Amino acid sequence: MTGDASTVRNVVVVGGGTAGWMTASYLNAAFGDRVSITVVESAQIGTIGVGEATFSDIRHFFDFLGLPEREWMPECNATYKLAVRFQDWREPGHHFYHPFEQLRSVKGFPLTDWWLRYKPNERFDIACFVMAALIDGGRSPRHLDGRLIEQEFVEADGVPSTIAEYQGAQFPYAYHFEAHLLAKYLTRYSTLRGVRHVTDNVVDVGLDERGWITHVDTAEHGRIAGDLFVDCTGFRGLLINKALAEPFVSYQDSLPNNSAVALQVPMDMDKDPLRPCTTATAQEAGWIWTIPLLSRIGTGYVYASDYLEPDQAERTLREFVGPAGANATANHIKMRIGRSNRSWVNNCVAIGLSSGFVEPLESTGIFFIHYAIEQLVKYYPAADWNPSLRDGYNDSVRHVQDGVREFLVLHYKAAKRDDNAYWRDAKTRVMPDGLAERLEQWRSKVPDAGSTYARYHGLPPYSYNCILLGMGGIDVAPSPALELLDEKAALTEFHQIRDKAQALLRVLPTQNEYFRRMRNEA
Numbered sequence: 177m178t179g180d181a182s183t184v185r186n187v188v189v190v191g192g193g194t195a196g197w198m199t200a201s202y203l204n205a206a207f208g209d210r211v212s213i214t215v216v217e218s219a220q221i222g223t224i225g226v227g228e229a230t231f232s233d234i235r236h237f238f239d240f241l242g243l244p245e246r247e248w249m250p251e252c253n254a255t256y257k258l259a260v261r262f263q264d265w266r267e268p269g270h271h272f273y274h275p276f277e278q279l280r281s282v283k284g285f286p287l288t289d290w291w292l293r294y295k296p297n298e299r300f301d302i303a304c305f306v307m308a309a310l311i312d313g314g315r316s317p318r319h320l321d322g323r324l325i326e327q328e329f330v331e332a333d334g335v336p337s338t339i340a341e342y343q344g345a346q347f348p349y350a351y352h353f354e355a356h357l358l359a360k361y362l363t364r365y366s367t368l369r370g371v372r373h374v375t376d377n378v379v380d381v382g383l384d385e386r387g388w389i390t391h392v393d394t395a396e397h398g399r400i401a402g403d404l405f406v407d408c409t410g411f412r413g414l415l416i417n418k419a420l421a422e423p424f425v426s427y428q429d430s431l432p433n434n435s436a437v438a439l440q441v442p443m444d445m446d447k448d449p450l451r452p453c454t455t456a457t458a459q460e461a462g463w464i465w466t467i468p469l470l471s472r473i474g475t476g477y478v479y480a481s482d483y484l485e486p487d488q489a490e491r492t493l494r495e496f497v498g499p500a501g502a503n504a505t506a507n508h509i510k511m512r513i514g515r516s517n518r519s520w521v522n523n524c525v526a527i528g529l530s531s532g533f534v535e536p537l538e539s540t541g542i543f544f545i546h547y548a549i550e551q552l553v554k555y556y557p558a559a560d561w562n563p564s565l566r567d568g569y570n571d572s573v574r575h576v577q578d579g580v581r582e583f584l585v586l587h588y589k590a591a592k593r594d595d596n597a598y599w600r601d602a603k604t605r606v607m608p609d610g611l612a613e614r615l616e617q618w619r620s621k622v623p624d625a626g627s628t629y630a631r632y633h634g635l636p637p638y639s640y641n642c643i644l645l646g647m648g649g650i651d652v653a654p655s656p657a658l659e660l661l662d663e664k665a666a667l668t669e670f671h672q673i674r675d676k677a678q679a680l681l682r683v684l685p686t687q688n689e690y691f692r693r694m695r696n697e698a
């Protein structure tokens with residue numbers, strides 16, 4: 177193995193999709209030239225080509241790299257995302273938001289609980305969150321001069337930040353961006369700072385007698401040796417699953433959607449409103465995503481192939497999109513749902529789709545990548561490859577993936593829709609361990625930190641409240657204690673949220689106005 181006696185200095189990243197370039201740029205920003213990084217990327221094997229909606233943690237990634245929005249956003253046709261909008265999951269015409277906003281509590285009870293008791297508004301999201309009204313109104317979370325909306329949010333102060341440092345402080349938005357433009361942007365960022373870029377196919381993986389990777393063989397650039405190998409080869413899992421034979425743990429029994437068809441639909445930001453959210457619209461065998469970008473709409477139907485044929489899925493998607501998508505080429509994708517049993521095996525760490533993936537209903541793919549990279553820095557090995565570091569890493573990554581799985585299963589269990597076999601089967605499908613008991617608890621007490629998946633997985637209890645109350649298929653009762661408590665403070669809180677939303681609606685620009693200004697100033 178190369179490198180000096182005490183540290184792991186030579187990193188080879190195989191794969192140049194979102195995962196490969198996020199990993200290379202982040203490790204470079206963290207370690208500078210103390211670690212040499214090579215990215216090997218095939219020109220023939222394409223990237224997945226989707227993955228455009230993010231989680232609000234992603235801002236820490238850009239902060240860590242020292243990239244302000246005005247630099248990278250226009251290059252990636254990026255927009256703001258304030259929530260996921262769930263459309264038609266309860267019944268046709270109904271929608272609710274899962275916003276990036278912490279839930280307030282009054283007298284120790286979350287506002288959702290008070291909402292169940294007093295119903296000051298039919299919509300829990302409008303009553304409990306300032307954001308919901310802003311999204312209905314198509315607003316930007318920033319004023320035209322760039323100021324963030326007046327909320328109790330934390331702005332990074334020029335200090336490189338991580339998810340861990342900011343846990344508990346919910347930032348009010350995430351981004352939508354063109355995945356391939358971000359990969360290009362990060363390629364430039366990384367190579368300018370010394371990351372080596374090899375465009376070639378990896379044709380073989382060399383192992384020593386212990387099963388550790390010594391090198392990869394490429395078609396035209398010969399042998400590339402390294403200390404640590406990062407597998408970013410997507411669903412192929414070329415190093416982790418193929419060379420090292422690490423088993424794959426499927427989630428398919430509880431999350432049956434295993435296919436997608438995607439279209440890129442032209443749009444005109446001078447005419448079409450830019451909704452500041454990702455929309456997930458329920459369909460007969462899954463759901464359609466709608467992601468507004470400055471250049472186009474990204475859209476796709478995620479479905480279960482046991483219930484729907486690909487050509488029918490494409491027809492439904494084209495009808496949904498209408499004439500604007502008539503000339504768009506459909507991209508059909510098979511999805512591997514689940515995770516590698518361990519993401520770090522010997523001297524190989526899988527990040528991205530090779531590590532694990534769940535359907536993109538809550539845009540968690542890039543969050544998994546970001547979290548994994550931060551953990552890799554945290555658990556970065558020395559030359560003795562202390563197994564405790566590897567085990568700690570695997571434990572935290574596994575819990576993030578398993579926790580998100582549980583959260584997604586809740587969406588289908590809680591959806592009121594039951595008009596065909598797909599939606600009816602969703603109610604009786606096998607559940608991850610512990611979820612059945614938790615669901616039972618939530619019927620009489622809305623989710624809190626003590627009754628949700630215990631390990632960190634990026635979804636705080638308020639997210640569970642949103643899905644449970646928004647989907648409408650599970651009856652939830654308010655806590656009996658609320659009958660006995662003075663309700664004045666809770667009612668005042670509801671009024672304050674409504675007043676604050678109205679005040680912000682009066683002064684905030686729409687997303688179109690905000691990005692027109694950013695574009696004109698670029």
Ligand code: FAD
Nearest residue numbers: 191192193195218223224227229378410528529536541542
């Ligand atoms: P890929 O993009 O597949 O990249 C694999 C790379 O490996 C490529 O560069 C390829 O050239 C290289 N490679 C493969 N084999 C070799 C070889 N032999 N030699 C050299 N190089 C090789 N995530 C979100 O956060 N939000 C979303 O909205 C979202 N939507 C999604 C929708 C769908 C339908 C799917 C399937 C995924 C979605 N994701 C989403 C997940 C997201 O797309 C991925 O997490 C992200 O793009 C990372 O992909 P990747 O880099 O791991 O793999």
